[in-house]
Amino acid sequence: MFLTRETLIRSLKVVLTLVLAVLAALVLWHLYNYYTYAPQTRDGKLRADVVPIATDEAGRVDSVLVQDGDVVEKGQVLFTIDRVRLRNALAQAEAAIATARATLRSAEREARRYAALAGVVSDQDRDTRQAAAEEARARLAQAIADRDLARINLERAEVRSPVNGIVTNFQLRPGIYANAGQPVMSLVDRDSYYVSGYFEETKLAQIRPGLHARIRLMGEDRTLDGHVVGVSSAINDSERSTAAGTLLADVKPTFSWVRLAQRVPVRIAIDHVPDGVMLVAGRTVTVTLDGADEHLHPKHIL
Template sequence: MLQRFSFTLLRPLLTLIAVLAAIVVLWQLYHYYTYAPQTRDGKISADVVPLATDVSGRVDEVYIHDNQVVRKGQLLLSLDKVRLRNALAQAEATVEQASVQLSSSRRENQRYQTLQSAISQQERDNHHDAQLLAKANLDQALADRELARINLQRADLFAPVDGVITNFSLRPGAYASAGQPVMALVDSHSFYIAGYFEETKLGHIQNGDQVIIRIMGENQPLYGHVDGLSAGINDSERTTAAGNLLANVNPTFSWIRLAQRIPVRIAIDKVPDGVQLIAGRTATVSLENENAGAKAIIPSSFTHLP
C-alpha cells in the first residue's frame, strides 16, 4: 500500500520536474536566439583588386590562368610593345633635336650679349628669351621621353599583392583599354568574416571579443575576434523626391517591427588545415564572452546549425 502511494506521488513529481526543465530550456533558447551575440547570417569576405593596364594595346602574352595562385610582383600579362618602342624612339629623337636647338640658342645669345654697342637692348632680350624657350622645349622633350619609358614599362602587368586570379578568361589578341579592369585578384591576406547581427544584440558586442566561426560544409571551426562595427547602414525607406529637398519617408503600417541587421567585421585569427577560405561562403558566428552565458546549456546541435 505504501509502495503504491509512493509511486502515485512520484509520477506527477517527475512530470513536474520534466515540465520545469523544459520550460527552463525553452526560456534559455529564447533568450539565446533573441539576445545572445550570435548569427547564422555571416559571409566570408575578402578585398578584390581589379587589375587594369596603364596603357592601351593588344594583349601579346598571358602568363597566368583562371584560379591560379600568384605572388606579389609576378608577371601576369604583356601588351604588344611595338608602338610603345616606336614612341620612345621618337621621344629620344625629339630630345636630341631640342638639345641641339638649346646649344645653338645659347651660342647666339652669348654672341649678341657681347655686342652691346652694336645692337639694341631689345635684340639682346629677344635672343635671351630664345635661349630660355629652347631650354623649356628641352625640358618638355625630356619629360615626354620619360613618359614614353613609363608607358613601355607599364605594358607589363604585375600582381600588386599575393592572391588568386578569379573569373579570368582574357586571351592573347584581345584589346586592353587603359584603366579598364581585365581581371580580378582576390587578396590572400585580406580575408575576414562579415557577420550581420541584429541590432538587439549589439550591446553585447565589443571590439576584441573572441569569436567562433563555423563555415557551412566544414567540420572544423575557425577562431577570430571582433574588429569593428559598421558606422551606418542605408535607410531604404527614406528618399529625396525630384525637385524637393525634403525627405520622402514611406509610411509603415506593419504590426511587427523586425530588428535591423548591422554588419560586424570579424578578423580571422586561426584557420585549421584543410579549410578553404572562399569569399562568399556562408558562416555562423558566435561570440565567446561573459555576456553569452546562455550558451552553457544550449545543445551543440543548436549552435552548429548552418
C-alpha cells in the same frame, strides 16, 4: 488514508509531467535568451578585396602567363602588352631630346653673341635671343619628360600583380586588344580575407573591438579564430525617404505588429585558419563571440 497503487502511479505521472514541463520551459527560455541576446549570429559572410587589373596603355595582349585559379605573388608578371609601338614611341622621344639639345645649343650661342654686342644691336634683339634660348631650354625639359613617360609605358607593358592574390573568373587570351584603364582580369587579395557578421541590434551592447570570435564555415567542422575589428556606424533606413519638391522626410507608416531587430554589420578579422580549410569569398559563416556560451549555460542556474 492509504495510498493505493493506482493513486501513487497517477501522482508520479503528474509530478513527472510538471518536472518535464518546467525543464522544457527553462530550456526554451535559455534558447530564446541565447538566440536573442547572445553575441552570435548564423548570418555572416566571408569577404575579400577584389583587385581589378587594367593596363596603363592600350594595346594588343602579347602573352598571358597565368591561368584561372593560379596563386600569384606580388610583383609577378601576369600578362604583357605588345611592345613594338612602345619601343617606337621611346625611340621618337629620344630623337626629340637630341633635336631639342641641338636647338638649345644654337639658341644659347646666339644669345651669347648678341649679349657681347651691347651698344651695337638693340636691346630688343638681345631680349629676343635670350627668350629663344629659354624657350629651347623648356622644350628640352619637355622632351626629357616625354622620354621618361615612354620608358614607364614600355616597362609597364609587363603587367604585374599588385598584391598576393588568386586569379579568378579569368578569360584573357593572347591577341585581345586591351584598352587603357579598362579591367581585363581580377585578383582576389589573399591577405584581405575577413568576415562580415550581421548581428541583431539587441546584441550590440555586448560587442566591442578586440573581442575573440570563433568562425565556422558552412560545411566545415573546424573553426577559425578571429577578433572584432569594429561595428558599422550606419545602416540604411528603408522606411524613410525624401519627399520630392519639399526635401522633407517622408516616413512611411508601419502596420506590422511584430517588430524584428535590425541587423548591423560587424567586421571580424581572421587570425588563424586551420590547414586545409578553403577560403572562398562569399561563403556563409556562423560567428560566436566570447560570452555567448554564458547565455546558453548561465552560471547562476547551477
